[in-house]
Every structure is written in C-alpha cells, then in structure tokens.
Amino acid sequence: MNYDDYFRSRLDGLRSSGNYRIFADLERYVDAFPKARSHRNGTVQDITIWCSNDYLAMGVSPMVREAMKDAIDRCGGGAGGTRNISGTNHYHVLLEQELADWHNKEAALLFTSGYIANMTTLMTLGSQIPGMVLFSDSDNHNSMIEGIRHSRAPKHIWKHNDYDDLHRQLSQHDRSTPKLVIFESVYSMDGDIAPLEKIIDVAEHHNAMTFLDEVHAVGMYGEQGSGVAERDGVRDRVDIIQATMGKAVGTIGGYITAKSHIVDFVRSFGAGFIFTTSLPPAVAAGALASIRWLRTHNTIRECHQERARILKQRLQSLGIPVMASESHIVPVMVGDPALCKQASDELLEKHGIYVQPINYPTVPKGTERLRFTPTPRHTDEHIDHLCHALVQVWEHLGIKAKAAAA
16 A cells, blocks of 8 residues: 555545635634634734634633633643642642532542543443443534443444433333433534433433533533533433533533542543543633632623524524524534535635634534634624625525525
C-alpha cells in the first residue's frame, strides 16, 4: 500500500463531499463576547460568534477569570500528576463536593472532559458488572457509543426517546439480569428533550439502573441550574448523572454524580480516570466559582431561554427552516453538505457571522444544518443582523428549496 496516497485520497473524498472540517481561528473578546477576531487567509476580521457551547458566556465572566488567576498564583499551572499520584488538589475536592450537592447526590468524580467521563464510566460498568446488558438511545452521543462499544457488554439500541420501545426491549430480559438504560436529557443537534420521567418509570419497572447525560442541560435548566432532571423533579431517581463543565459552566472537564459506592467503583476500576493527569487547579477553581454563582442566579437562565425563543420566532417569520426544538438550541435545516458549508462560509466572509456547518457523521446524511446557540449576550441588534444575513444567503444559494426537498 502507498500510505500517503491512501491518506490523501480519503481526505480528498471528504473535501469533494463537503464534509472536510476546517477550524475557525478565533480570539474571543472577553469584554465584548459574542464578538471575536477571526484569523483567516492572512487577514483579521471582527465577527459575531453564533455557535458557541459557552451557552451562558460564563467562560468570559470576570468572576470566573479572577478565580482562575488566583488559583494559578496559589497552585501553579498544572496539577502535577494523576489523582492517585500527587494530582489531587484541594480545588478538585471542593469542586466534587459542590457538584454532588448541586445534583443532590452523595458523591461526584471529575474527569478531564465530558467525553472521557461518558466513555470511562460506561466502559467500566459494562465490563466490570457480570452479565450487564446496556440499553442505549439511538441518538446518544459518540462518547456514549464508544464507551458501550469498548465495554464489550451486550447492547440494545432503542428508538430515540421511545419509552415503549425501551419497555419492549427490556421485557426480553429477566429482572435479575443487570441492566443499564443510557440516555441524554437535551440532544444537542436537534434540540429535543427526553421524557425523563417516562424513561425512568420503565427502567425502574424492569429493575434497571439509569445513566443520564446532562451535558447540554447543566447550568441552564432547573431553579438551581443542575439540569432537566432537576427541572422535572426526577434527579433523585436517576442512578448516575453525567455532565460537563465545558459548556454552560464555561471551563473544561467532565464529571459523574451518584451514590458514593457507585462513584468509588468507577474511581477504583475506571482506566480513563486512573491513568489520566488531573485537571489544572485553575480550571477546577473557575468551575467552582461558576457553579456557585449559577446556583443562585436563575435570571440568567430566564434571559437565555428568552433569547432562544425570540430567535426561533424571528427565523420562522422569515421562512427560514428552523427545526422543531424544545430547548435553547436553534437548528436550521439545509439538507446538503456542500450548501451547508457554502452558507457558513458566506455568512462569515460577507456578514461577519460565524456558525459552523454540522455535517455527517455528526448528523445523518441529508440532514446537514446550521446550529445556532444564542446566549444572554446576544442582543436584539445581533439577532437583527443575523436574520438579515440569513435571508440574503438563503436567497443567494437557493437553500430553502433544497431544504424543503430534503
């Protein structure tokens, strides 16, 4: 085999299909977010970011920044090792205590990312519990899919958010069989929200444990912001809640919360935790400050939901094909990978608007889209500018007809 030719041909295939990923080179303005500088083709352009997962702009909060700088001055840049070998800093302990209390659980465990939290926990439970059978929602995130795959445990895929299909599949196994039902609260590409109570009812009926990914919900739902499970009054019925600090909390890292013996089991047997250098203390300090603030400021969540609602209404009134979304996520259908990238490029180059095209394999082929995530800092003027630009791009590229056909 000519290895170089193989790599080049595969990459050329991505480019020709419109699925080749190009990273935007950005500098955020901490005092003017969602404004940023875009470095592109040797030029610098002021733009507005419309696709950040820093949903509440906590990553640029002066309070979070000060907490991180203070921790650096106290503890230095890195943690110095794995959690077992000199890498457990007091900020890690404080943050785990805060996370457990936030979700009304006995304990929490930090990971370097939400991806690693999902993969490690599911891989550990699936491989270490004799006879364990895993039941995964068909739209679950890649991190959950990989954790299930690497566990090598038997698995069943149930139809997205279909608790009747889940019940049917669970019914094929005896109540004494160890079972884990795996699902998300907010699904980030479509913006839909799972019927948590119904899913938990089914799982409990069949004596199955539950694993809930709240990555796109923590900080944004519930009176204290711990997620949809809090909002819907079911968090005490979920066995394991997993989430991230890399989105609404505004820093980086993932975690699980559960009963203390479950958390200790993952801590003791999870390779992705045991052998990984722990988060820098400054990251833990920033996350801790962010969460403490979010727990007592529900108005930011109300403002966030209002911004998302206004954007959906404006786009719908203009005939832009907004996909149905129950959450803060505003997906706009394009239905063609090349057009999706063209639309993203044109918005950036001609209108100073950055929104990343979402193509396969992140979403199924034929459902390519632009995914907008308004924040509390997106003003009416920002929304006006976006709407005006989208109408021009849609007309220029003829996307409306393409999207309707898809």
